[in-house]
Amino acid sequence: MHQFSQVDVFSSDPFLGNPVAVVHDAQGVSDEEMARFARWTNLSETTYLLPPTDPAADYRLRIWTPDRELPFAGHPTLGSAHAWLEAGGVARQDGELVQECAAGLVRIRRGERLAFAAPPLLRSGPVDAGDRERIATALRITDADIVDLAWVDNGPGWVACLLESAEAVLACRPDFGAFGDLEVGIVGPYDDPSSAGADIEVRAFVPSMGIGEDPVTGSLNAGIAQWLAGDRLPASYVASQGTVIGRRGRVHLERGGDTVWVGGDVLTTITGQVGL
Known part of the structure; x- marks a missing residue:
């Protein structure tokens, strides 16, 4: 069984933002199982938290739609960071997390609300x-x-x-x-x-x-x-x-020099366990 969170992102009121399903400690979950669960949740994205492979990162994230895996997505980044912190994750740096995903390393700022640094445009x-x-x-x-x-x-x-x-x-x-x-x-x-x-x-x-x-x-x-x-x-x-x-x-949204920060309020709406 894996710890599970469903997190509402980009709204200060529950159930009015965009939900993301987050599976914690997803080591050992196969690609087929990730894809199947993402289809079943039928949310725009389902994510899987994993240990990082890059020493600069705090955690690694895989992001799936009901149809395919994505290298990066915004609301799953904020929702998964919130879930990781809420589950007891401790960042290497005060005030900032570093997420590893297929698009590379993504910085996430902790302040009045979580905000990620927009990755370079492909x-x-x-x-x-x-x-x-x-x-x-x-x-x-x-x-x-x-x-x-x-x-x-x-x-x-x-x-x-x-x-x-x-x-x-x-x-x-x-x-x-x-x-x-x-x-x-x-x-x-x-x-x-x-x-x-x-x-x-x-x-x-x-x-x-x-x-x-x-x-x-x-x-x-x-x-x-x-x-x-x-x-x-x-x-x-x-x-x-x-x-x-x-x-x-x-x-x-906030642009400072070449960096764009994308922030929003985040609320956990469902917690539990899921068997994959």
Whole structure:
């Protein structure tokens, strides 16, 4: 039996963020067993905590969707760090954890809330005309509705689409069957951030991962901040996500130099044991 936690990430209120299933002390769990349990939980991600193989890391993490393993994902990083600490994990450094995953080493800052340092983008820059047309079709918008478009892939494969406003983001009704293998995030600014409680609205569409719309997405928000923070967005801002599907996610972004920190509130909602 393995200790098990289900953790709600990016919300200060339980059951309004994005849950991640965390299996502790997962030594000896096979790839087949990891994949099977991830399919069964049917959450956007299920993670497995393991001893590190890199001496600079505090723990190692494997991250699975219902469909495949990912090299990196944001809300599982924060949720798993929270679960590791709650289970008695002691970091090598005060105020910071280091997570080892397939994408490399990820720093996690401990402060008012946990925040991870966004990993380098694996792919950035312009989107070709063919993918642009596919994205517009899948989002059921016109090319003129796209303010800008860029690859912001830090592992899952994100391409981000900037729309004119948060209202345009909320109004989008995508055709999930038209995305193919594309994982698309859309973002738009609020006219009155103080009234909205956030500076921007974000949505993430990932039908290729066996999910329609992801509730709240750390990796996508990290990539968006690496693309837009300090330019079209403030260097420090709050993103709202999950509104259309009944969540109230809040992602806190902060850019300092070349580093983007992605933070959020984290709550454990379920604990127990699981036999794999």
